[in-house]
Amino acid sequence: MRRPGLLPHGQHLRFSTALLKASALELAILAGHLLLYPSGIRRERVPQARAEPVRLPSATAERPVLLLHGFIDNRSVFVLLRRTLAKEGRQHLMSLNYSPLTYDIREAAERLGRHVEEICERTGQPVVDIVGHSLGGLIARYYVQRLGGDLRVRTLVTLGSPHGGTDVVPLMSAHPIVRQMRPDSDVIEELKEPAPHCGTRFVSFWSDLDTVMSPLETAAVDHPDLRAQNVRVAGIGHLALPVHPAVTSGVRQAIDSDEAPARSAGSAAVVA
Numbered sequence: 001m002r003r004p005g006l007l008p009h010g011q012h013l014r015f016s017t018a019l020l021k022a023s024a025l026e027l028a029i030l031a032g033h034l035l036l037y038p039s040g041i042r043r044e045r046v047p048q049a050r051a052e053p054v055r056l057p058s059a060t061a062e063r064p065v066l067l068l069h070g071f072i073d074n075r076s077v078f079v080l081l082r083r084t085l086a087k088e089g090r091q092h093l094m095s096l097n098y099s100p101l102t103y104d105i106r107e108a109a110e111r112l113g114r115h116v117e118e119i120c121e122r123t124g125q126p127v128v129d130i131v132g133h134s135l136g137g138l139i140a141r142y143y144v145q146r147l148g149g150d151l152r153v154r155t156l157v158t159l160g161s162p163h164g165g166t167d168v169v170p171l172m173s174a175h176p177i178v179r180q181m182r183p184d185s186d187v188i189e190e191l192k193e194p195a196p197h198c199g200t201r202f203v204s205f206w207s208d209l210d211t212v213m214s215p216l217e218t219a220a221v222d223h224p225d226l227r228a229q230n231v232r233v234a235g236i237g238h239l240a241l242p243v244h245p246a247v248t249s250g251v252r253q254a255i256d257s258d259e260a261p262a263r264s265a266g267s268a269a270v271v272a
Helices: 009-041 075-087 105-123 137-146 170-174 186-191 245-256
Strands: 065-068 093-096 128-133 153-159 201-207 227-233 269-271
Touching: 065 075, 065 105, 065 137, 065 153, 075 128, 075 245, 093 105, 105 128, 105 137, 128 137, 137 153, 137 186, 153 227, 153 245, 170 201, 186 227, 201 245
Parallel strands: 065 093, 065 128, 128 153, 153 201, 201 227, 227 269
Antiparallel strands: none
Protein backbone atom coordinates (compact mmCIF):
# COMPACT_ATOMS: atom_id res chain seq x y z
CA MET A 1 0.00 0.00 0.00
CA ARG A 2 1.46 3.38 -1.00
CA ARG A 3 2.17 5.97 1.64
CA PRO A 4 -0.18 9.01 1.75
CA GLY A 5 2.53 11.34 0.46
CA LEU A 6 2.79 9.36 -2.79
CA LEU A 7 -0.93 9.46 -3.54
CA PRO A 8 -2.58 11.87 -6.01
CA HIS A 9 -4.24 14.89 -4.37
CA GLY A 10 -7.81 13.52 -4.55
CA GLN A 11 -6.82 10.14 -3.15
CA HIS A 12 -4.69 11.81 -0.48
CA LEU A 13 -7.69 13.86 0.66
CA ARG A 14 -9.90 10.77 0.85
CA PHE A 15 -7.17 8.92 2.76
CA SER A 16 -6.81 11.81 5.23
CA THR A 17 -10.57 11.92 5.79
CA ALA A 18 -10.75 8.17 6.32
CA LEU A 19 -7.80 8.31 8.72
CA LEU A 20 -9.44 11.12 10.69
CA LYS A 21 -12.67 9.14 11.01
CA ALA A 22 -10.78 5.99 12.00
CA SER A 23 -8.79 7.94 14.61
CA ALA A 24 -11.96 9.39 16.11
CA LEU A 25 -13.44 5.89 16.29
CA GLU A 26 -10.24 4.59 17.92
CA LEU A 27 -10.47 7.27 20.62
CA ALA A 28 -14.12 6.44 21.29
CA ILE A 29 -13.33 2.72 21.52
CA LEU A 30 -10.36 3.43 23.80
CA ALA A 31 -12.55 5.46 26.15
CA GLY A 32 -15.14 2.69 26.30
CA HIS A 33 -12.46 0.06 26.78
CA LEU A 34 -10.91 1.96 29.69
CA LEU A 35 -14.30 1.81 31.41
CA LEU A 36 -14.57 -1.94 30.82
CA TYR A 37 -10.94 -2.72 31.61
CA PRO A 38 -11.43 -3.30 35.39
CA SER A 39 -14.10 -5.92 34.69
CA GLY A 40 -11.59 -7.90 32.65
CA ILE A 41 -8.99 -8.09 35.41
CA ARG A 42 -11.03 -10.52 37.47
CA ARG A 43 -10.32 -14.14 36.76
CA GLU A 44 -12.84 -15.79 34.50
CA ARG A 45 -15.18 -18.23 36.21
CA VAL A 46 -14.48 -21.76 35.06
CA PRO A 47 -17.45 -24.14 34.75
CA GLN A 48 -17.25 -27.11 37.06
CA ALA A 49 -15.63 -30.05 35.30
CA ARG A 50 -17.76 -33.09 34.57
CA ALA A 51 -16.77 -36.36 36.22
CA GLU A 52 -17.13 -38.01 32.80
CA PRO A 53 -16.89 -35.58 29.86
CA VAL A 54 -19.71 -35.94 27.37
CA ARG A 55 -18.24 -36.72 23.97
CA LEU A 56 -20.57 -35.92 21.12
CA PRO A 57 -20.19 -37.14 17.53
CA SER A 58 -17.75 -34.95 15.61
CA ALA A 59 -20.46 -33.74 13.25
CA THR A 60 -22.42 -32.13 16.09
CA ALA A 61 -19.76 -31.44 18.70
CA GLU A 62 -19.32 -27.77 19.50
CA ARG A 63 -15.74 -26.66 19.53
CA PRO A 64 -14.67 -24.35 22.36
CA VAL A 65 -13.59 -20.85 21.33
CA LEU A 66 -10.66 -19.32 23.22
CA LEU A 67 -10.14 -15.54 23.08
CA LEU A 68 -6.62 -14.16 23.60
CA HIS A 69 -6.06 -10.41 24.11
CA GLY A 70 -3.18 -8.18 23.06
CA PHE A 71 -0.32 -6.38 24.81
CA ILE A 72 -1.19 -4.54 28.07
CA ASP A 73 -4.82 -5.57 27.75
CA ASN A 74 -7.22 -8.16 29.14
CA ARG A 75 -10.26 -10.19 28.18
CA SER A 76 -12.59 -7.15 28.39
CA VAL A 77 -11.53 -6.25 24.83
CA PHE A 78 -13.72 -9.14 23.62
CA VAL A 79 -16.96 -8.16 25.36
CA LEU A 80 -18.84 -7.39 22.14
CA LEU A 81 -17.36 -10.27 20.14
CA ARG A 82 -18.14 -12.69 22.94
CA ARG A 83 -21.71 -11.44 23.20
CA THR A 84 -22.19 -11.84 19.45
CA LEU A 85 -20.83 -15.39 19.41
CA ALA A 86 -22.99 -16.30 22.41
CA LYS A 87 -26.10 -15.05 20.59
CA GLU A 88 -25.13 -17.29 17.67
CA GLY A 89 -25.35 -20.28 19.99
CA ARG A 90 -21.73 -20.70 21.07
CA GLN A 91 -21.68 -22.20 24.56
CA HIS A 92 -17.99 -22.83 25.23
CA LEU A 93 -16.58 -19.29 25.07
CA MET A 94 -13.45 -18.78 27.14
CA SER A 95 -10.61 -16.32 27.49
CA LEU A 96 -7.10 -16.31 28.87
CA ASN A 97 -5.57 -13.30 30.59
CA TYR A 98 -1.80 -13.08 30.55
CA SER A 99 0.09 -10.50 32.59
CA PRO A 100 1.55 -7.30 31.09
CA LEU A 101 4.70 -8.44 32.89
CA THR A 102 4.92 -11.37 30.48
CA TYR A 103 8.39 -11.06 28.96
CA ASP A 104 8.59 -13.88 26.46
CA ILE A 105 6.29 -14.99 23.64
CA ARG A 106 7.57 -18.55 23.89
CA GLU A 107 6.68 -18.82 27.59
CA ALA A 108 3.26 -17.28 26.93
CA ALA A 109 2.71 -19.83 24.14
CA GLU A 110 3.60 -22.69 26.51
CA ARG A 111 1.10 -21.39 29.05
CA LEU A 112 -1.50 -21.13 26.30
CA GLY A 113 -0.83 -24.76 25.43
CA ARG A 114 -1.47 -25.86 29.01
CA HIS A 115 -4.68 -23.84 29.06
CA VAL A 116 -5.87 -25.43 25.82
CA GLU A 117 -5.22 -28.89 27.26
CA GLU A 118 -7.32 -28.00 30.31
CA ILE A 119 -10.16 -26.78 28.09
CA CYS A 120 -10.15 -29.96 26.01
CA GLU A 121 -10.17 -32.11 29.13
CA ARG A 122 -12.95 -30.10 30.74
CA THR A 123 -15.22 -29.97 27.68
CA GLY A 124 -14.45 -33.38 26.23
CA GLN A 125 -13.62 -31.80 22.86
CA PRO A 126 -10.44 -32.77 20.99
CA VAL A 127 -9.84 -29.37 19.35
CA VAL A 128 -10.55 -25.67 19.88
CA ASP A 129 -10.73 -22.48 17.83
CA ILE A 130 -8.66 -19.46 18.92
CA VAL A 131 -9.26 -15.77 18.22
CA GLY A 132 -6.26 -13.59 19.04
CA HIS A 133 -6.02 -9.81 18.94
CA SER A 134 -2.64 -8.19 18.23
CA LEU A 135 0.07 -9.87 20.34
CA GLY A 136 -2.45 -12.56 21.35
CA GLY A 137 -2.59 -13.77 17.76
CA LEU A 138 1.20 -13.95 17.56
CA ILE A 139 1.39 -15.96 20.80
CA ALA A 140 -1.25 -18.34 19.48
CA ARG A 141 0.57 -18.72 16.16
CA TYR A 142 3.81 -19.60 17.96
CA TYR A 143 1.95 -22.26 19.96
CA VAL A 144 0.35 -23.68 16.81
CA GLN A 145 3.37 -23.56 14.54
CA ARG A 146 6.29 -24.21 16.89
CA LEU A 147 4.91 -26.15 19.87
CA GLY A 148 2.64 -28.68 18.16
CA GLY A 149 -0.53 -26.76 18.92
CA ASP A 150 -1.92 -27.52 15.48
CA LEU A 151 -3.05 -30.86 16.92
CA ARG A 152 -5.39 -28.95 19.23
CA VAL A 153 -6.28 -25.81 17.25
CA ARG A 154 -8.58 -26.25 14.26
CA THR A 155 -8.82 -22.57 13.28
CA LEU A 156 -6.72 -19.62 14.42
CA VAL A 157 -8.22 -16.20 13.70
CA THR A 158 -5.90 -13.23 14.22
CA LEU A 159 -6.93 -9.58 14.40
CA GLY A 160 -4.16 -7.10 13.67
CA SER A 161 -1.34 -9.44 14.73
CA PRO A 162 2.26 -8.62 13.66
CA HIS A 163 2.98 -11.88 11.85
CA GLY A 164 5.96 -10.36 10.05
CA GLY A 165 6.97 -8.07 12.90
CA THR A 166 6.21 -4.36 13.31
CA ASP A 167 8.48 -1.31 13.56
CA VAL A 168 6.10 1.03 15.40
CA VAL A 169 6.46 2.46 18.93
CA PRO A 170 10.30 2.38 19.07
CA LEU A 171 10.32 3.89 22.58
CA MET A 172 8.58 0.77 23.91
CA SER A 173 11.43 -1.48 22.77
CA ALA A 174 12.68 -1.51 26.35
CA HIS A 175 10.03 -4.14 27.01
CA PRO A 176 11.39 -7.58 26.00
CA ILE A 177 8.13 -8.79 24.47
CA VAL A 178 7.95 -5.66 22.29
CA ARG A 179 11.45 -6.42 21.00
CA GLN A 180 10.22 -9.91 20.10
CA MET A 181 7.58 -8.28 17.88
CA ARG A 182 10.25 -6.54 15.78
CA PRO A 183 10.75 -7.81 12.20
CA ASP A 184 14.33 -8.94 12.95
CA SER A 185 13.58 -10.77 16.23
CA ASP A 186 14.41 -14.43 16.85
CA VAL A 187 10.70 -15.20 17.32
CA ILE A 188 9.74 -13.74 13.93
CA GLU A 189 12.61 -15.62 12.30
CA GLU A 190 11.39 -18.88 13.88
CA LEU A 191 7.94 -18.30 12.41
CA LYS A 192 9.48 -18.03 8.95
CA GLU A 193 10.92 -21.54 9.18
CA PRO A 194 9.27 -24.41 7.26
CA ALA A 195 6.08 -25.86 8.75
CA PRO A 196 4.99 -28.46 6.17
CA HIS A 197 2.83 -30.49 8.54
CA CYS A 198 0.96 -27.67 10.29
CA GLY A 199 -2.75 -28.53 10.01
CA THR A 200 -4.36 -25.44 11.55
CA ARG A 201 -6.42 -23.08 9.38
CA PHE A 202 -5.32 -19.43 9.63
CA VAL A 203 -7.61 -16.47 9.00
CA SER A 204 -5.96 -13.10 9.54
CA PHE A 205 -7.84 -9.79 9.56
CA TRP A 206 -5.68 -6.73 8.89
CA SER A 207 -6.74 -3.10 8.55
CA ASP A 208 -5.61 -0.56 5.98
CA LEU A 209 -5.60 2.13 8.71
CA ASP A 210 -3.90 0.18 11.49
CA THR A 211 -1.25 2.55 12.85
CA VAL A 212 0.21 -0.17 15.10
CA MET A 213 1.25 -2.34 12.15
CA SER A 214 4.25 -1.16 10.12
CA PRO A 215 4.14 -2.09 7.32
CA LEU A 216 0.39 -2.67 7.21
CA GLU A 217 0.74 -6.02 5.45
CA THR A 218 2.72 -7.43 8.36
CA ALA A 219 -0.63 -8.39 9.91
CA ALA A 220 -1.23 -10.84 7.06
CA VAL A 221 0.03 -14.42 7.23
CA ASP A 222 2.64 -14.90 4.51
CA HIS A 223 4.06 -18.42 4.73
CA PRO A 224 4.09 -21.02 1.91
CA ASP A 225 3.34 -23.96 4.22
CA LEU A 226 0.36 -22.52 6.11
CA ARG A 227 -3.28 -22.73 5.07
CA ALA A 228 -4.05 -19.03 5.35
CA GLN A 229 -6.72 -16.58 4.29
CA ASN A 230 -5.98 -12.88 4.72
CA VAL A 231 -8.87 -10.44 5.00
CA ARG A 232 -8.23 -6.73 4.50
CA VAL A 233 -10.58 -4.54 6.51
CA ALA A 234 -11.15 -1.04 5.15
CA GLY A 235 -11.46 2.15 7.16
CA ILE A 236 -10.84 1.13 10.77
CA GLY A 237 -7.88 1.07 13.14
CA HIS A 238 -6.22 -1.39 15.48
CA LEU A 239 -8.56 -1.11 18.47
CA ALA A 240 -11.67 -1.40 16.30
CA LEU A 241 -10.82 -4.85 14.97
CA PRO A 242 -12.30 -6.84 17.92
CA VAL A 243 -15.49 -4.74 18.00
CA HIS A 244 -16.33 -3.82 14.40
CA PRO A 245 -19.55 -5.57 13.23
CA ALA A 246 -18.09 -6.60 9.88
CA VAL A 247 -15.06 -8.17 11.57
CA THR A 248 -17.24 -9.88 14.16
CA SER A 249 -19.31 -11.38 11.37
CA GLY A 250 -16.14 -12.46 9.59
CA VAL A 251 -14.80 -14.13 12.73
CA ARG A 252 -18.03 -16.06 13.17
CA GLN A 253 -17.92 -17.24 9.56
CA ALA A 254 -14.26 -18.22 9.90
CA ILE A 255 -14.79 -20.48 12.91
CA ASP A 256 -17.97 -21.95 11.42
CA SER A 257 -16.44 -22.68 8.04
CA ASP A 258 -15.29 -26.14 7.02
CA GLU A 259 -13.38 -24.85 4.01
CA ALA A 260 -9.60 -25.11 4.13
CA PRO A 261 -7.64 -22.25 2.49
CA ALA A 262 -4.89 -23.15 0.07
CA ARG A 263 -1.31 -23.23 1.33
CA SER A 264 -0.62 -19.60 0.50
CA ALA A 265 -1.52 -16.15 1.74
CA GLY A 266 -3.58 -15.69 -1.42
CA SER A 267 -5.54 -12.61 -2.41
CA ALA A 268 -6.84 -10.41 0.38
CA ALA A 269 -10.58 -9.98 0.63
CA VAL A 270 -12.08 -6.62 1.58
CA VAL A 271 -14.55 -6.02 4.39
CA ALA A 272 -16.23 -2.63 4.03
